[in-house]
Amino acid sequence: MKIFVAGATGAVGRPLIAQLRRLGHDVVALSRSKEKAQTLLEQGVELAIADVFDADAVKAAVIRAQPEVVIEQLTSLPKTYTGESMSTAAALNTRIRLEGGANVLAAAQAAGVRRYLRQSIAFWAVPGTGLADEETTLAFDASKAVAADILTVTEIERRLLETPNIEGIALRYGFFYGPGTWFAPDGDVAQQVRQQQFPIVGNGEGVWSWLHIEDAAIATVAAVERGNPGIYLITDDQPLEVRVWLSAYARWLNAPPPPQVSVEQALQVSGADAVYYGTQMRGASNAKAKRELNFQPRQLEWMVDTAVACAS
Numbered sequence: 001m002k003i004f005v006a007g008a009t010g011a012v013g014r015p016l017i018a019q020l021r022r023l024g025h026d027v028v029a030l031s032r033s034k035e036k037a038q039t040l041l042e043q044g045v046e047l048a049i050a051d052v053f054d055a056d057a058v059k060a061a062v063i064r065a066q067p068e069v070v071i072e073q074l075t076s077l078p079k080t081y082t083g084e085s086m087s088t089a090a091a092l093n094t095r096i097r098l099e100g101g102a103n104v105l106a107a108a109q110a111a112g113v114r115r116y117l118r119q120s121i122a123f124w125a126v127p128g129t130g131l132a133d134e135e136t137t138l139a140f141d142a143s144k145a146v147a148a149d150i151l152t153v154t155e156i157e158r159r160l161l162e163t164p165n166i167e168g169i170a171l172r173y174g175f176f177y178g179p180g181t182w183f184a185p186d187g188d189v190a191q192q193v194r195q196q197q198f199p200i201v202g203n204g205e206g207v208w209s210w211l212h213i214e215d216a217a218i219a220t221v222a223a224v225e226r227g228n229p230g231i232y233l234i235t236d237d238q239p240l241e242v243r244v245w246l247s248a249y250a251r252w253l254n255a256p257p258p259p260q261v262s263v264e265q266a267l268q269v270s271g272a273d274a275v276y277y278g279t280q281m282r283g284a285s286n287a288k289a290k291r292e293l294n295f296q297p298r299q300l301e302w303m304v305d306t307a308v309a310c311a312s
């Protein structure tokens with residue numbers, strides 16, 4: 001199959017391209033920089049050099065490529081994961097999702113693309129008991145930045161799923177971990193945890209759903225090949241409360257135990273978003289992805305090691 005990938009050089013783009021090439025797909029990758037995309041060339045990928053905000057250039061690139069499928073993995077997120085860096089990046093990240101994404105989608109329509117898959121996010125179901133599924137309402141009244149992100153994501157998913165004549169699939173990924181992510185041993189969160197800068201907030205009952213970056217790529221390829229139009233939550237099998245995963249993560253990194261701060265302290269120092277992620281976030285169910293995509297995610301890297309350490 002001929003597949004056009006926007007965001008091919010990012011954290012999920014890199015393993016995705018490797019998977020697609022391994023399976024024999026022809027890939028055209030959008031990047032702003034020939035230098036950055038050099039390794040893609042070496043993998044036999046054709047490059048389309050353009051800025052996603054240049055609608056005409058993107059349209060010309062997709063029409064030239066004539067792909068059957070487009071995959072959009074565009075983000076503009078920082079290499080550090082702090083309240084400050086995320087809020088500095090927020091405006092451009094929103095713009096890339098809305099305006100950049102709209103340009104790629106319009107180009108796909110103009111080129112007569114059959115199927116379009118895009119990155120979306122699994123973190124934002126309304127707080128409650130049990131796991132959220134694809135139908136669960138989102139937390140529109142969450143903290144300011146979370147609520148703003150939810151509005152953006154709702155809009156980009158709506159646009160895609162309502163686009164006529166295209167099979168649209170939104171992949172709501174869990175928290176990425178693995179090479180090139182914030183949670184890799186050389187990533188920013190690992191560094192913060194080593195310095196005891198990443199605390200458990202309150203009693204740490206926010207539930208996080210995880211996704212290894214390679215599993216994100218595997219699920220995406222499965223959705224290309226046999227997904228049904230609509231939304232999929234792509235997360236691992238073991239959503240975990242912050243107090244559980246963060247303590248295990250610190251042990252795995254040989255870091256000191258994470259400090260604990262009260263909700264009031266977190267509100268003062270880090271703001272309402274930190275409280276949302278630390279105490280209110282709800283885990284997501286991957287049942288649909290397992291059923292329809294035969295998705296078989298691996299166990300969270302540092303929980304595997306914890307189990308081994310406990311058993312020995």
Ligand SMILES: NC(=O)c1ccc[n+]([C@@H]2O[C@H](COP(=O)([O-])OP(=O)(O)OC[C@H]3O[C@@H](n4cnc5c(N)ncnc54)[C@H](OP(=O)(O)O)[C@@H]3O)[C@@H](O)[C@H]2O)c1
Pocket residue numbers: 006007008009010011012013030031032033036037050051052053073074075076077078079096100121173174175176177180181182183
């Ligand atoms: N679900 C999650 O947990 C989640 C989701 C996304 C990201 N993250 C985290 O965020 C961090 C950074 O993510 P990342 O590696 O994907 O980001 P990144 O390295 O900034 O990659 C973003 C991709 O978007 C493309 N892009 C950005 N602006 C563009 C533009 N104007 N025109 C064309 N293409 C553009 C980039 O292409 P070029 O630079 O080649 O042009 C690149 O391929 C990582 O730690 C990752 O784990 C987490």
